[in-house]
Amino acid sequence: MTYARAAAALFIAALPLFAAAAAVAKPVVVVTLAQATVVTAADGTSHLAPLDGSAPVGSGTAIRYTVSAKDTGTDAARGLALSGRIPEGTAFTPGSVRGPGGHAEFSLDGKSFSPRPMVKVQTPAGEIMQAADPGQYVMIRWVKDGLLDAKSSIAFSYDVRVK
Amino acid sequence: MSTLQRPSSRLLIAALVAAACVIVGDVRQASATQTPPNTVISNTSSAGYSDAANNNYTTNSNTVTVTVQNAPSILLTPSSNKTIAPGQTITDAFTIQNTGNAAGDVQITAGGVTGTGNDNSYATGATWSYTYGGTTTTAGDLTTLNGDLAAVQVPAGLSIVVSVIYPLQLLATSGGMVTTGVTGTITYAVNGAALAQTSTPLPSALETDTVKADVRIDVALAQSQNAGTGVITYTLAAADGTATWGARDSAAVKLLLGSGTQGVFISAKVPQFNSAPLAISGTAVASTGSTAFGYPVSGATATIYYTTNATGAGGSWTSTTGAIGAGATYIGVFITGGTCTINGASMPNVEICPAASPNSTPGNVSNPAITLTFSVVQPSGTGSADANSISTIANSIIGDNATTEHVIAPGITINTLQDSTATIASVTSGVQGINNATAVNAPSGASNVMQIQALAQWVVLNGPYGNAAATGQYDGLFTNDNSHDFTAVSFGSGTYTTTNPTAGYSATTSSTTTAGATVPVENTIQNIGNHSDSYTIVAQAPAGWKVFIETDPSPGTGTCAGAASFGGSALSALGGTSTSSGYAVPSGTSLNYCAVYTAPSVTYLSHAIGSVVATSAGGGTGLGVNSTYHLLYAGFVAITTTQTVTSTGCNSGVVVPASGVCPTGVIQYTVDYHNVVNPLDTSNAQEQSFKGVMTKAGTLVITADGSTGSGLGNNWGAFSGGASQPTDTTGATNSVFAYYTGAAAGTGPTAVWQAGVTKFTAQIGGPTFQLVPALYGSGVSQGTITYSVTVS
Numbered sequence: 001m002t003y004a005r006a007a008a009a010l011f012i013a014a015l016p017l018f019a020a021a022a023a024v025a026k027p028v029v030v031v032t033l034a035q036a037t038v039v040t041a042a043d044g045t046s047h048l049a050p051l052d053g054s055a056p057v058g059s060g061t062a063i064r065y066t067v068s069a070k071d072t073g074t075d076a077a078r079g080l081a082l083s084g085r086i087p088e089g090t091a092f093t094p095g096s097v098r099g100p101g102g103h104a105e106f107s108l109d110g111k112s113f114s115p116r117p118m119v120k121v122q123t124p125a126g127e128i129m130q131a132a133d134p135g136q137y138v139m140i141r142w143v144k145d146g147l148l149d150a151k152s153s154i155a156f157s158y159d160v161r162v163k
Numbered sequence: 164m165s166t167l168q169r170p171s172s173r174l175l176i177a178a179l180v181a182a183a184c185v186i187v188g189d190v191r192q193a194s195a196t197q198t199p200p201n202t203v204i205s206n207t208s209s210a211g212y213s214d215a216a217n218n219n220y221t222t223n224s225n226t227v228t229v230t231v232q233n234a235p236s237i238l239l240t241p242s243s244n245k246t247i248a249p250g251q252t253i254t255d256a257f258t259i260q261n262t263g264n265a266a267g268d269v270q271i272t273a274g275g276v277t278g279t280g281n282d283n284s285y286a287t288g289a290t291w292s293y294t295y296g297g298t299t300t301t302a303g304d305l306t307t308l309n310g311d312l313a314a315v316q317v318p319a320g321l322s323i324v325v326s327v328i329y330p331l332q333l334l335a336t337s338g339g340m341v342t343t344g345v346t347g348t349i350t351y352a353v354n355g356a357a358l359a360q361t362s363t364p365l366p367s368a369l370e371t372d373t374v375k376a377d378v379r380i381d382v383a384l385a386q387s388q389n390a391g392t393g394v395i396t397y398t399l400a401a402a403d404g405t406a407t408w409g410a411r412d413s414a415a416v417k418l419l420l421g422s423g424t425q426g427v428f429i430s431a432k433v434p435q436f437n438s439a440p441l442a443i444s445g446t447a448v449a450s451t452g453s454t455a456f457g458y459p460v461s462g463a464t465a466t467i468y469y470t471t472n473a474t475g476a477g478g479s480w481t482s483t484t485g486a487i488g489a490g491a492t493y494i495g496v497f498i499t500g501g502t503c504t505i506n507g508a509s510m511p512n513v514e515i516c517p518a519a520s521p522n523s524t525p526g527n528v529s530n531p532a533i534t535l536t537f538s539v540v541q542p543s544g545t546g547s548a549d550a551n552s553i554s555t556i557a558n559s560i561i562g563d564n565a566t567t568e569h570v571i572a573p574g575i576t577i578n579t580l581q582d583s584t585a586t587i588a589s590v591t592s593g594v595q596g597i598n599n600a601t602a603v604n605a606p607s608g609a610s611n612v613m614q615i616q617a618l619a620q621w622v623v624l625n626g627p628y629g630n631a632a633a634t635g636q637y638d639g640l641f642t643n644d645n646s647h648d649f650t651a652v653s654f655g656s657g658t659y660t661t662t663n664p665t666a667g668y669s670a671t672t673s674s675t676t677t678a679g680a681t682v683p684v685e686n687t688i689q690n691i692g693n694h695s696d697s698y699t700i701v702a703q704a705p706a707g708w709k710v711f712i713e714t715d716p717s718p719g720t721g722t723c724a725g726a727a728s729f730g731g732s733a734l735s736a737l738g739g740t741s742t743s744s745g746y747a748v749p750s751g752t753s754l755n756y757c758a759v760y761t762a763p764s765v766t767y768l769s770h771a772i773g774s775v776v777a778t779s780a781g782g783g784t785g786l787g788v789n790s791t792y793h794l795l796y797a798g799f800v801a802i803t804t805t806q807t808v809t810s811t812g813c814n815s816g817v818v819v820p821a822s823g824v825c826p827t828g829v830i831q832y833t834v835d836y837h838n839v840v841n842p843l844d845t846s847n848a849q850e851q852s853f854k855g856v857m858t859k860a861g862t863l864v865i866t867a868d869g870s871t872g873s874g875l876g877n878n879w880g881a882f883s884g885g886a887s888q889p890t891d892t893t894g895a896t897n898s899v900f901a902y903y904t905g906a907a908a909g910t911g912p913t914a915v916w917q918a919g920v921t922k923f924t925a926q927i928g929g930p931t932f933q934l935v936p937a938l939y940g941s942g943v944s945q946g947t948i949t950y951s952v953t954v955s
Contacts, residue, residue, distance in 0.1 A: 025215075026214045026215075026218075027212060027214050027220070029210050029212055029220070029222055030222065031208055031209060031210040031222050031223065031224040032224055032225060033206060033207060033208040033224040033225055033226070033227050034227065035206065035227040035229065051229060053227060053228045053229055053230075054230075055229070055230075056200075056201075056229070056230040056231060056232035056356055056357065056358075057204075057229050057230070057231060057232055058231070058232040058233065058234030058264075058360070059197045059198060059231065059234030059236070059263060059264040060234060060236070061234075063204075063229065065206055065208070065227075067208040067210075067224065069210050075214055075215055076215075077212035077213070077214070077220075078212060078213045078214065078215065078217075079211070079212055079213045079219075080210060080211070080212040081210065081211045081212070082208060082209070082210045083208055083209045083210070083211070084206065084208040085206050085207060085208070087204045087205060087206050088198075088204070089198035089202050089204050089231060090198070090204060148212070162198055162204065162229075162231055162234075163196065163197050163198045163264075
């Protein structure tokens with residue numbers, strides 16, 4: 001190994017040490033999931049009622065999941081995407097996604113997301129593409145626009161209905 | 164909680180996002196299946212982000228859970244609204260789906276015939292049933308139903324069918340509505356952590372059934388008659404008069420035609436006359452109409468049947484291709500095997516379908532689905548041509564929608580079936596509904612009554628009383644037939660005188676009658692035509708006579724009232740005619756009438772000829788006209804008694820007055836008899852025709868009774884002790900004398916003359932003798948009996 005090579009190798013080996021010294025500023029996002037039931041009154045208005053995990057729910061019960069995120073780090077989080085599942089035994093309620101400064105995406109397999117997932121459908125005329133039934137969604141993701149500043153919070157919610 | 168992971172490339176994420184635009188493969192299928200109770204639903208969220216150095220991070224949240232509870236719910240769906248018919252039993256099915264998340268027990272908390280149907284009051288007595296797992300169970304009332312349902316666990320997502328079964332009374336009217344509905348719950352039992360739950364009572368939507376009048380087969384009977392042969396042809400046409408229902412198989416027909424048959428039957432009674440069916444002429448023909456008029460599109464066959472049974476009883480019918488056996492009493496056409504489209508559904512075993520545009524009414528079928536044609540020979544005999552003497556009606560026997568078969572046929576009596584009045588008939592096996600007594604009155608199933616009569620034959624007989632059919636030859640000139648028959652009538656001639664009584668008979672002998680004497684002659688008219696008739700009677704008076712007609716007030720007595728008040732005509736002029744009309748005589752019956760003559764009070768010949776002509780009002784020619792004649796005899800044998808005192812018996816010197824006599828005197832009596840017919844009187848043509856009038860052989864008997872009285876009476880017998888045996892100039896010893904003795908009735912007779920005779924009879928000329936008119940050409944026209952008495 002030449003000197004030059006040895007010096008280069010030493011530099012490279014020392015990089016993590018520099019990085020560790022500079023990691024003081026970085027985002028640390030903490031995620032919290034909450035659930036509540038959506039109670040719709042006779043007049044069409046609705047309100048949320050706490051949902052204790054020990055309290056059983058019946059079929060048709062509307063559950064609102066609220067995903068909250070807080071950047072507890074020292075730097076803003078970039079490209080924040082909050083994901084929630086649509087559990088087995090429930091079905092996503094179309095149009096129920098609420099969130100600030102971003103957009104929702106959905107997944108049929110838990111891996112790939114799209115604002116409007118498509119599926120192939122075999123018809124007598126041949127194979128066509130059409131929008132998937134929201135009942136087929138298994139995950140939902142909220143993609144925030146811009147940064148989540150350090151010490152800032154964000155939350156989005158969506159509703160499912162117990163089948 | 165959080166989990167830091169090593170960052171990944173943002174480019175990689177972008178690529179994954181792009182690829183997610185199209186997902187092919189294993190994705191969750193949208194499903195309505197409910198989540199079972201006790202299912203734990205858990206959820207966890209995550210966040211992905213990067214830092215300023217593009218380091219990627221992923222962090223997970225806490226996990227939240229809930230447990231699924233019993234969530235009973237149901238969905239009630241009525242069956243489609245129906246078109247229903249009076250008499251029908253309707254089943255309205257309500258599907259109750261368990262839309263909850265567990266198996267449960269369905270209960271019906273309310274329901275049945277409910278709602279605001281205006282014919283609900285005609286749908287009382289509803290019962291219940293339920294169908295589950297392909298099995299239908301009759302439950303009866305609601306309590307029983309719920310008891311049964313409590314034992315049935317309906318899994319989530321499956322259904323049970325509960326039915327309201329109601330009979331629709333016949334009073335329900337077309338256009339009315341019946342509504343039914345149910346209110347139900349479902350109960351889930353305790354299941355682990357899932358608590359027992361009962362759904363909120365949920366009413367179904369109402370089912371509204373609309374009443375449409377039941378099937379009505381209109382039957383029309385038409386007839387025509389051959390003007391030459393009188394053969395009557397009947398055409399029976401039938402069609403469904405409704406646009407809603409078709410005529411269905413009828414068990415009644417099976418009873419009628421045999422166990423192997425089931426369909427609809429349309430029949431006509433073979434017309435009868437005098438209680439006997441008329442003979443069939445030719446063959447019967449069944450013709451099917453177009454499908455537009457209600458004949459099934461396919462599958463149906465039409466077969467002719469007939470029976471010779473008087474009541475058309477079941478088991479007596481025979482199928483035929485058209486030839487009808489002798490003595491047939493009913494003919495019908497049987498239709499079987501049809502399929503119709505009714506209320507949008509294809510229905511088998513319906514033989515006459517609703518027509519596309521029904522336009523028939525009872526007794527009026529212009530577009531028939533089926534026709535039956537047959538002919539009969541017109542009847543003959545008394546009254547056969549009277550109006551409407553031949554009458555018949557057609558019937559149909561069909562099934563309809565009624566649960567207990569509601570046979571459309573008048574007066575049908577079959578086991579427990581109902582007749583057209585919905586009256587359950589008595590159990591009379593084998594008595595079928597071929598009742599031809601009821602005319603059209605929907606939905607009777609009967610046709611119009613069709614009436615006709617045989618072609619008329621106008622035949623009248625006019626003759627002597629009690630013998631209208633008598634034949635004769637009143638004048639010897641015409642044919643001996645029933646239009647020249649006659650009645651010979653004698654009558655009292657009043658005072659008879661001869662112009663020369665002492666000279667005996669001469670050609671100038673004549674007689675006179677009492678002025679205005681009436682001579683009644685009884686007659687009989689008989690209507691032997693086949694049609695009741697009315698007759699005009701015209702009487703012709705002989706010259707110098709008058710005549711009128713009257714109804715015979717005392718038939719068979721030889722006398723008449725002699726007054727026009729007995730339905731008579733006006734008195735004719737001398738030698739004129741008198742006409743009387745309107746003598747109604749039913750076919751096959753007779754009428755007695757009198758021709759009452761008034762004799763002239765003029766010099767009279769021995770007899771005259773009157774006549775009466777009867778003329779049919781229906782057919783006044785040929786056999787519709789018949790005459791009879793009256794030979795009016797004033798008596799053509801004149802008897803003149805004279806006396807001569809051949810010896811006064813008086814002593815000489817005694818002055819004897821004229822016609823005086825003394826004891827022992829002898830009085831001679833002469834009895835002149837002669838035929839006064841004067842054929843030489845050419846002034847009277849009728850007299851000429853009587854030139855042959857003579858006494859019947861052996862009938863001229865002259866009686867001389869001397870014991871009938873005293874004083875001016877005939878009392879010569881009181882002097883019989885001096886009587887001498889009578890002699891007769893005719894036939895010499897051929898005349899037969901019989902003698903009586905004693906007073907009053909006397910004793911005898913004896914053929915031996917003896918003293919004391921008080922009475923005798925003389926059969927002039929013996930048993931073969933006839934007293935003929937003068938100038939008859941041969942024979943005796945006059946004679947004299949002479950006998951004497953000696954005054955004691």
